[in-house]
Amino acid sequence: MKNPREAIINRRDLLPLLFSNPDEYLFVAGLAGAAKDAAAWTREADNLIALGGAMGGAIAMGLGMALTATHRKIAVITGDGELLMNAGVLATVASAAPENLTIVCIDNGRHGETGGQLGHTSKRTNLAVLAEGSGLGSIMTVSTPEELPAAREFLADGNAPKFLWARVQPGPPADYKRNWNLVDCRLRFRRANAIKL
């Protein structure tokens, strides 16, 4: 299947246009570009955990949060390379069906962190079809800035679990010097967000 339209979204504009109330969410960002975009956008706020490795883990980490803190909204910001490292997790999310989990895939069709080498979504892979086939029922695709207001509504009001495939230009992610100390990041996130069970 051919990909829908030419992607002309600038990824640096994407996240602020998608989420009108970021404080309502707990965010997990997958490694590399997704982590940079999310860290720069939130200034590494206490409701963000940004990965620097463990490629393929972001969606599962968000699912663990969603199934534990069932009263909180969880959003995973991932990339196409990270998602395809462990695409089976989409089936895991579909079966668990958490009502508080949102997945946003920032798809630049590239492995940006390692030199911009082409990935599968720059060729024939359609992540919306993959998500649908995995059993997710609430899916939207955006490729142009004009579609972003509708995407913001989808994230605010759509049925969860939801999957937004955001196809962006291959430009660089936000330039941001982030905290690489995961012990520090874990404790910061827990102090702010851990519930007493």
Next chain:
Amino acid sequence: MSRHADRSKLVFEKLVDAGVTLFPYVPDFGNDDLVKFAEADNRTVPVLLSSEQEGVALCAGADLVGGRSVLLMQSSGVGNCPNMLSLVQGGRFPMLMIITMRGDYGEQNPWQYPMGRAVPTLLEAMGIECIQVEREDELAHAVDAALAAAFVAERGVALILSQKILGAKVF
């Protein structure tokens, strides 16, 4: 109840008493009863995984919001986990795994031996403590030890159940 189910009931009750609520798993004969107990109890949630590595990240996510979880898998699934276990050393996440062995005592399937033999080496290389259980009467203490290591000391720990107590599949 069968001897398998009795053993799993003991483990399940200790996990629940320690506050474990999420039971991510890849299906396996050895953890089947434990998953059934987690399904039947309204305090616990089993989570069917596609690959064991997801479970490592899922348990880390649960910890970030104050939850406790246990990752259930067969020994062959350990081979799917090492890179994701970077979270444990890198972030000092607590991580409790229960691994039911294949490819050890009495195994008839030669395909199971390479990964089965490598389980402790791989886990230790990624900083996970291994508690190996070969006798039924060691189990209760071993579960307590694993819970203490994971949730009090906040370490990565694997409780490894040998085919000496699980039995070996006949082909």
